[in-house]
Structures are given as C-alpha cells and as structure tokens.
Amino acid sequence: MKTGRLRAWLGGALLATSLAVSAADAPPAPGASKTLRYAFLVAETGFDPAQISDVYSRIVTAHVFETLLTYDHLARPYKLRPLTVREMPEIADDFRSFTFHLKPGIYFADDPAFKGQRRELTAQDYVYSIKRIFDPKLKSPHQQLLDDEGFIGLRELREEALKTGRFDYDREVEGLKAIDRYTLRVKLHESRPRHLAIWASRDRFGALAREVVEAYGDKIMEHPVGTGPFVLKEWRRSSRMVLERNPGYREEFYDAEPGAEDAEGQALLARLRGRRLPMIDRVEIAVIEESQPRWLSFQNGEHDLLERLPNEFANLAVPGGQLAPNLKKRGIQKYRVPAADVTLTVFNMENPLVGGYAPEKVALRRAMVLGTDIAREIRLARRDQAIAAQSIVPPGTTGYRADLRTEMGEFDLARAKALLDVYGYVDRDGDGWREQPDGAPLLLELASQSDQQTRQLDELWKKNMDALGLRSVLKTAQWPENLKAVRNGKFMIWRVASSSDTPDGQSTLERIYGPASGKGNLARFRLAALDKVYEELKQLPDGPQRQALFDEATKLFVAYAPYRVHVHRILTDLSYPWVTGYRRPPFWLDWWQYVDIDESQRPVTH
Known part of the structure; x- marks a missing residue:
C-alpha cells in the first residue's frame, strides 16, 4: 500500500473486512460447550489489576473484573456507556465532582473467601480497589495515572503510608467516598474533562472484594475474583490459561450503537442484538511466543483465531493487504486495523x-x-x-x-x-x-x-x-x-x-x-x-x-x-468461519463476551 493511501486510511474510520457468517445463532444444544481457542504471543505476569501492566495479563483481567463504565463495543467514534451503574454519572463543579449510582444485584463470582455467601458489589468495593493502587507496598504502575486525576485526599493518604509504613484503608477521604451502599462520589482538586475514561478501564481499575485480597495475600496475582463474565479455572504460568463463563453473571444482553455508515457494525448489531452475554462458555489460551508454531497452530485448526498475524507470514496470508485465495476458500476472515x-x-x-x-x-x-x-x-x-x-x-x-x-x-x-x-x-x-x-x-x-x-x-x-x-x-x-x-x-x-x-x-x-x-x-x-x-x-x-x-x-x-x-x-487478525462477532477493540481489551462460536461448523477431530 502506498504511503499516501495508507495515511488517508489511518485518518479515516477503522477498516475491517467481511463479516464471519455461521449457519445458526441459536444457543448450543444441552451439554454442548462453545469454546474459543487462541494464543498469546507474550507470556502473562499475573492477574491483580493493581499490579500488572503488560497487555496480555490485562486482557484476562478485563474479562474477570468490571468498572463502572465501559465503551460501546461498536460505536465509532468511541462512546462510554454504563456497566455496573444504572446510568451515566451526575457531573458537577466543572468536571470536579462525579456521582455514580450502582445497580443493585451484581455479585462477585463464588470464592472460598466469601465462606459460602453470595457477595454483592457495593460502592465501597470501588473505594477499596482504587485505594489499593495508592498503597506504596504494591508499587502499582497505575498510581501516577490516578494521582494525575487529583482525587482529594488520596495523595495525602499515600504520603502518610510512606512515612508510617502502613496504609490506612479505613480512613475516609473526600475525593473517593461511598455515600451509601450503591452510591459512589468522586471529588477532584481540578477540572478533568476526560475523567470518566478512567472508569472504563476494567483491566486495571475493576472492583475487587477486600476479603478476597486479604484471604490470598501475596498470592492475589493467582486468584482474580471479580463480577465480570468470566472466571479463571486453570493457569499454568507462561503456558496455558482457561477461563469459563461466570455461572453467576447477571443478565446482560448484546446492544450497541454503531454509526449509520458503519456497515460491519450495523450487520453485527442486527445479527446479535438481544443475545445474552457472554455467548461462549469457555476460553482456552496458549502462550506461543515463536511465530511459526503460532501460525501453524492456526493453520491446523487448533486455534479459532489468530490474534496478530506474524509479520513473517504477511506475504503468504494477506499479499497486498488482501486475503490469500487458499485462506478465503476455507472461509477464513480477515480483520485489518491500524493499531493505537x-x-x-x-x-x-x-x-x-x-x-x-x-x-x-x-x-x-x-x-x-x-x-x-x-x-x-x-x-x-x-x-x-x-x-x-x-x-x-x-x-x-x-x-x-x-x-x-x-x-x-x-x-x-x-x-x-x-x-x-x-x-x-x-x-x-x-x-x-x-x-x-x-x-x-x-x-x-x-x-x-x-x-x-x-x-x-x-x-x-x-x-x-x-x-x-x-x-x-x-x-x-x-x-x-x-x-x-x-x-x-x-x-x-x-x-x-x-x-x-x-x-x-x-x-x-x-x-x-x-x-x-x-x-x-x-x-x-x-x-x-x-x-x-x-x-x-x-x-x-x-x-x-x-x-x-x-x-x-x-x-x-x-x-x-x-x-x-x-x-x-498495522494489525491483521484472522478467524475461522465458526467465529462470529469478532471486532478488534482499539483501546479497550475486553471482547470475548461479544463473540459467538458455531460449534456445528468446526471440523470434527479424532
């Protein structure tokens, strides 16, 4: 692609190619399980949102934890929408004050730390989770970003902990306060017109339950427990991760607002609107750092999605930016976007x-x-x-x-x-x-x-x-x-x-x-x-x-x-025809809940 054309392409809307088509969108037969299989090209480090910074660990936490807001999966330009709150927050004092009202009846996934009781998400869980990032003992890579937002009182709480060696999680601060069980109020020192974007980063700022953190202590990186659509079931470090549908996940349904001119987004919405999320039951992730075995695993049908086509195989798979005929014959779909x-x-x-x-x-x-x-x-x-x-x-x-x-x-x-x-x-x-x-x-x-x-x-x-x-x-x-x-x-x-x-x-x-x-x-x-x-x-x-x-x-x-x-x-992803609904998110990392697998199209292996 010539440089001038490419520049124009980058300046316009995100491009992606044709929509994957499967035979049926109906739920699977009783006993059947829809499984998404793909590979990370870099090993994860752990799953505590406050401590991780690498993108692959954060992909996992983005599906386990939830923040107050999320991005509309299909809207371009990008649009925030409620996730664990009833509606968008009340904003006052020239973007210095924000009041959020949580939905009642959202629960954390079951865990022994809860001693057999269902644990409801509350405003205090967000207070605690954000405070953790300011705890000097964690050395959170996200502390500076949140400090820049200017939460009244949090910097002082951190500075006192640096002096005393103890972070006081129970001290109330003006800038981050649970007004009642379901109401969270944020107050900032200065105007922050883009503050709400913080509350859509579920991979880093999702809610944790204090009793889970205290139960697992130094092992919290191994025990992510959130309110999100998936739960971690298996982890072999730097090798394999398995996540399954959270059986206690609330009723959430596919909806979005793609632009009128967004043909791909409109087609996805027409096909999937109203489906209960997540649409798949299981995600199996391998870690394959070498390009050739990752490419071969996809070629052999061991993986349903090739996230980030290795550059070495670009001329084979997408010569001139177009899907190779042999891949097109197999119904493989191409998704090509400029990366942010x-x-x-x-x-x-x-x-x-x-x-x-x-x-x-x-x-x-x-x-x-x-x-x-x-x-x-x-x-x-x-x-x-x-x-x-x-x-x-x-x-x-x-x-x-x-x-x-x-x-x-x-x-x-x-x-x-x-x-x-x-x-x-x-x-x-x-x-x-x-x-x-x-x-x-x-x-x-x-x-x-x-x-x-x-x-x-x-x-x-x-x-x-x-x-x-x-x-x-x-x-x-x-x-x-x-x-x-x-x-x-x-x-x-x-x-x-x-x-x-x-x-x-x-x-x-x-x-x-x-x-x-x-x-x-x-x-x-x-x-x-x-x-x-x-x-x-x-x-x-x-x-x-x-x-x-x-x-x-x-x-x-x-x-x-x-x-x-x-x-x-420039990123190119490939998927088999039994994967429906995939669309690479440019800034946020959660997407598993928006894809479906038509197991009837997957070749039978013996």
Whole structure:
C-alpha cells in the first residue's frame, strides 16, 4: 500500500473486512460447550489489576473484573456507556465532582473467601480497589495515572503510608467516598474533562472484594475474583490459561450503537442484538511466543483465531493487504486495523552511559535515533505492516497528527556520525569502535527476548549500531524478567511497544512525565518544562489550544530523545468461519463476551 493511501486510511474510520457468517445463532444444544481457542504471543505476569501492566495479563483481567463504565463495543467514534451503574454519572463543579449510582444485584463470582455467601458489589468495593493502587507496598504502575486525576485526599493518604509504613484503608477521604451502599462520589482538586475514561478501564481499575485480597495475600496475582463474565479455572504460568463463563453473571444482553455508515457494525448489531452475554462458555489460551508454531497452530485448526498475524507470514496470508485465495476458500476472515500503539527503544536516563541531560549524552541518543533505519525495519522485519512513527503519540488518539514530520522519522547516517564526532565519541585506539568522550570504553547493552520477531529486530539494531561504530551486546531474558528489570531501573536499553488504552493521547505522554518515573515512565525521564506541559494538558478541553501543547511536548521529547520511536503497527487478525462477532477493540481489551462460536461448523477431530 502506498504511503499516501495508507495515511488517508489511518485518518479515516477503522477498516475491517467481511463479516464471519455461521449457519445458526441459536444457543448450543444441552451439554454442548462453545469454546474459543487462541494464543498469546507474550507470556502473562499475573492477574491483580493493581499490579500488572503488560497487555496480555490485562486482557484476562478485563474479562474477570468490571468498572463502572465501559465503551460501546461498536460505536465509532468511541462512546462510554454504563456497566455496573444504572446510568451515566451526575457531573458537577466543572468536571470536579462525579456521582455514580450502582445497580443493585451484581455479585462477585463464588470464592472460598466469601465462606459460602453470595457477595454483592457495593460502592465501597470501588473505594477499596482504587485505594489499593495508592498503597506504596504494591508499587502499582497505575498510581501516577490516578494521582494525575487529583482525587482529594488520596495523595495525602499515600504520603502518610510512606512515612508510617502502613496504609490506612479505613480512613475516609473526600475525593473517593461511598455515600451509601450503591452510591459512589468522586471529588477532584481540578477540572478533568476526560475523567470518566478512567472508569472504563476494567483491566486495571475493576472492583475487587477486600476479603478476597486479604484471604490470598501475596498470592492475589493467582486468584482474580471479580463480577465480570468470566472466571479463571486453570493457569499454568507462561503456558496455558482457561477461563469459563461466570455461572453467576447477571443478565446482560448484546446492544450497541454503531454509526449509520458503519456497515460491519450495523450487520453485527442486527445479527446479535438481544443475545445474552457472554455467548461462549469457555476460553482456552496458549502462550506461543515463536511465530511459526503460532501460525501453524492456526493453520491446523487448533486455534479459532489468530490474534496478530506474524509479520513473517504477511506475504503468504494477506499479499497486498488482501486475503490469500487458499485462506478465503476455507472461509477464513480477515480483520485489518491500524493499531493505537507505538514501538519504542527505551534509554535508561539514569544509566551513566546512555542517560543524562548533558549535551554529549543527548548527542549520543540523538545519534542512535538518526542512525536507525526505520524504513528498513518496516520493509524487512515488519513486512510493510507498519508506518514510521514521528512522535510518541499513537494514531487514533487526541494529539496525533498524521502530517507531523520530526527527526524521529529521519535516517541520516552521516549526520549521526558527525554528532558523535563533534561530542567526542571517537575511535582512539584504531579498533573500529568509538570510545566515550573521556576515553573510557563504550559498550551498549540491549535487553532482549529470544522470539523470532525480536531476533530480527535485534539483528537490524546491531547493524545500525555497527554502522555508527558503536559496540553493542544483547542481554537475553524472558519478557516478564526484562519488564521487572526495567521497572527497577536495572537496564541500559530496552525495546517495547506502548499501546493506548484510552482515546486520549495524554495517556501515552505518561511515558515521559517525570512523576511517573519507574512506573509508566520506563525511561525515568525528568524535565520540568515537559511536566508543566503535561499538567496543563490535563485541564484543557480538546481543541487547538490543547493540540498546541501536544506539539510542544513532542518538540521537547524529540530534542532530548529519552526514547527512540520506531513504528505504529498495522494489525491483521484472522478467524475461522465458526467465529462470529469478532471486532478488534482499539483501546479497550475486553471482547470475548461479544463473540459467538458455531460449534456445528468446526471440523470434527479424532
């Protein structure tokens, strides 16, 4: 696809191809079970919403836990709607006060922690769950995001816990209060026009019951108990997860509001409206990090859905962006969308070699930016399934500009070498490798994984560094281990993808917000001027003034280069014809309850 056409495509509505058609939408025969089988390409880390940050763990928690609000599954542009509340909240005091009224009769899934009693969801459960994120002992990666919202009293509660070593969950705070059993009131220090998006992130801010957390203690990552449509039945770490329909889930029915021009959404609504959710009984998830076995598992019919077609097989499966004839013959469906994400090389700003704000340190990072051939990465490693990123803000979010051009989108080897020369990174001993300005050895260390896609990217990265005369080595570990090391600041360089979970681009800017250092801010970047822009962004309504601040944040980001942005990915999912209703959600992670399986179409295996 030509660049101009692709840009126009990204600027328009989400594209997806034809609708899967099955013979019948009727419930299965008694005793039959509808099972969705697919694979994660990265291992999970656990299932406590307050402690996880990786997307694959959060996919699971998004189906187990529930927040007050949710996104309309089919509406584009995106629309919030009630989930565990009776109606949308009462908003007052210029977006500083929000009052939510919960639906009575919503229950947590059965668990021994409840001692045989049904446990109803109450407003206090949301108070407790949000407070947990502020508990210093948990080191929640989401604490900074919620702190930015300015809940009155929660920051002070956390600061006291930092002094005393004890977090007082029973102390009432003005900013997050259960007025009665079913009424929750939120009060913020400042106006937050986009505050409600927080309450649609069920993967991170879903309600937990205090007695469950206290019963399982340090093992809470293994025991997710929520009010959502699915329950965890089996977990073999980094290998297999099985979830089943929550037998006590309340009556919820398929409904949505797709746009009038959204043919795919309208067809899904016409077909599935009124069906009780969830429509499937069981989800079986394997963890297959290598691309070839994941592709073969789908090809062989072992999985119903291939979530994220491996780039290596793009030319086989979707040549020229079109479904291959052999797959079309089998009734396989294609879903192709631009991802609201950005891939990043993270530089540890506290590392003595690549970090820091001195001119020579900035020059080293900018030289690595200019010396990275993104066009080659897109062509060879990503098989043209991506576009070059110009900033950290992803497509489809406020703040993103398709017309933006920055140094992050350039490849200029001569300029990169000149930067290194000017700032004293030269080869003094004639071995072909540059030393640091003070003559000390220079060795770059990239934390990496062992899967095939990463190895291809590693090879390209090393060639780029070799061309600059920068000696480099790889330090390979499993992804969860690398994430832990990065969180603790025990790394030099790492490569990761960052996905937006709201339609607002400011959530991605948390990656460069100083107070989020060591949490969402993986690079540990701190710059007062950028923090000031971030604070101003929170209070402004969407519009030209706010866009100007996004542009200013991008200028500062490019100038200091705490990250090297690479690409925004184009994602292709494939499914068999017995899967009905699939539509990749761009920002939220829950979708299992909206798909159906027609087991009568699945081939019989012996």
